[in-house]
Amino acid sequence: MPAISHAASRPELSHGMQAGDVDATSGMIWARSDRPARLHVQVATTESFKDAVRVASLDARPARDLTVKHLLVDLPPDQTIFYRLRFANLSYTGTKSQALIGRFRTAPVSRRNVRFVWSGDTAGQGWGINTDDGGMKTYATMARHDPDFFIHSGDTIYADGPIKPEVQLPGGGVWKNIVQDGVGKVAETIEEFRGRFKYNLLDENLRAFNAQVPTYFQWDDHDVIDNWSPGKDLKADDRYKEKSIAKLAERAARAFHEMTPICYFPEEPGRIYRRISYGPLLDIFFVDLRSYRGPNGASLETELTPEARIIGETQMMWLKRELASSKATWKVIACDMPIGLIIWDDWKERKGIEAVANGDHGKPLGRELEFAELLRFIKGSAIHNVVWLTADVHYTAAHYYNPDKAQFQDFAPFWEFVSGPLHAGTFGPNELDKTFGPEVKFMKAPTKEQGVNLPPSAGLQFFGLVDIDGKTEQLTVRLMDRDDKELYKVTLDPERKE
Numbered sequence: 001m002p003a004i005s006h007a008a009s010r011p012e013l014s015h016g017m018q019a020g021d022v023d024a025t026s027g028m029i030w031a032r033s034d035r036p037a038r039l040h041v042q043v044a045t046t047e048s049f050k051d052a053v054r055v056a057s058l059d060a061r062p063a064r065d066l067t068v069k070h071l072l073v074d075l076p077p078d079q080t081i082f083y084r085l086r087f088a089n090l091s092y093t094g095t096k097s098q099a100l101i102g103r104f105r106t107a108p109v110s111r112r113n114v115r116f117v118w119s120g121d122t123a124g125q126g127w128g129i130n131t132d133d134g135g136m137k138t139y140a141t142m143a144r145h146d147p148d149f150f151i152h153s154g155d156t157i158y159a160d161g162p163i164k165p166e167v168q169l170p171g172g173g174v175w176k177n178i179v180q181d182g183v184g185k186v187a188e189t190i191e192e193f194r195g196r197f198k199y200n201l202l203d204e205n206l207r208a209f210n211a212q213v214p215t216y217f218q219w220d221d222h223d224v225i226d227n228w229s230p231g232k233d234l235k236a237d238d239r240y241k242e243k244s245i246a247k248l249a250e251r252a253a254r255a256f257h258e259m260t261p262i263c264y265f266p267e268e269p270g271r272i273y274r275r276i277s278y279g280p281l282l283d284i285f286f287v288d289l290r291s292y293r294g295p296n297g298a299s300l301e302t303e304l305t306p307e308a309r310i311i312g313e314t315q316m317m318w319l320k321r322e323l324a325s326s327k328a329t330w331k332v333i334a335c336d337m338p339i340g341l342i343i344w345d346d347w348k349e350r351k352g353i354e355a356v357a358n359g360d361h362g363k364p365l366g367r368e369l370e371f372a373e374l375l376r377f378i379k380g381s382a383i384h385n386v387v388w389l390t391a392d393v394h395y396t397a398a399h400y401y402n403p404d405k406a407q408f409q410d411f412a413p414f415w416e417f418v419s420g421p422l423h424a425g426t427f428g429p430n431e432l433d434k435t436f437g438p439e440v441k442f443m444k445a446p447t448k449e450q451g452v453n454l455p456p457s458a459g460l461q462f463f464g465l466v467d468i469d470g471k472t473e474q475l476t477v478r479l480m481d482r483d484d485k486e487l488y489k490v491t492l493d494p495e496r497k498e
Helices: 139-141 190-198 204-208 245-259 313-325 365-380
Strands: 012-021 027-033 037-044 053-060 067-072 079-087 100-105 114-119 150-151 164-168 175-176 216-217 274-277 282-287 330-335 343-345 352-353 386-392 397-402 414-417 436-443 460-470 473-483 484-493
Touching: 012 079, 012 100, 012 204, 012 216, 027 037, 027 053, 027 079, 027 100, 037 067, 053 067, 114 139, 139 204, 139 460, 216 460, 282 313, 282 397, 313 365, 397 473, 397 484, 414 473, 436 484
Parallel strands: 114 150, 150 216, 282 330, 330 386, 386 414
Antiparallel strands: 012 027, 027 067, 037 053, 037 079, 079 100, 114 460, 164 175, 274 282, 343 352, 397 414, 397 436, 460 473, 473 484
């Protein structure tokens, strides 16, 4: 009797693999099947998999769009971990996909050099995957630095930015996008939000990056819709049949958690803010300025009401507690929006407050009150070596916040570094609000002659590279472009507690 072939029933790992939220003893891995299937995972500390251990299998089901997330635990610290993934057909268990192998390095428990990268803004303003331009080249550039991890600072997708087959380039020529069903309109359904993540994973540079570098994800506005807040009114926006911003945000959050290797909090399943300890030299505090904010607007309240908040009371208590308990040399606050840059809710009319700064250059009001409270707490609690990393504004900059030049002065000086876009239109620069005394130490953005919304091919795509020296404990920040040119560098000495 001839053998029966089940080749047509062979599942595939449809969008590569990802790892994220890695610490000293654990890491989350992610994969997606093209059909209902069971994920088989082997974990090893050698590339040959001679010491491989099989972990519990998990099923890819349609309810989660055939995605699987698996938390690997009891890993050895400061060790390169190799993981091999295969999907097996649920009906014909002997019919398996080809294997894919990924790797990541767990955090150390002793002092060693640490290197990581950060940026934001992927596939924005209609600039999608153009193979003629090399695809999302910034990911390949970052990978060449062999970082321990990558912080994606938000706008992981552009749910509100349709991707068309062709876009006319400034000055002539055509940008040709890879396209797939569902990305030609704004995302409204859960399937369309998921589709934006799957679109990004069509890029070969990103898939190769994901196989070797774990990503710590946070989100921002375009993961839902431009400048979204509870007060967003879609009545006049003909692109949207769904007019409820709450429903859009719920669907976007669900897709975000399904399609990224972010850890899960049973007490708050949609939570994004979290702390990840990466050895004795570094703690990272991921802040969510979207989920708990009041409506965008004037932001000139003199009292810190719930409507005036952007961090939110619960997240603020968590952040203070975690910062105060940190024993790491450096405390990096990964914030999805800059503190002192003025970002208008209506940028054409230059009105309404979208971020923190309100543009009056005076004492803290509205959302600025929350940051004044936090900065005062950091100083009063003698929490040293706090550095802010952010994105959002589609250019790169280094800001030094100087209390001697501020309207509010009850804080210790600190640095904020801005990077992005990874692969989106380039804009800027924005004006700085003087409330917290920011000084521009470096800035790279389009010139007036170049205009705005420049395509990735213009070269103004940016990422940040951070090194912490295991011996001196110095932290060095480099601002880089997608061609790997170093634009700015500063080395910070750690301050010791008295």
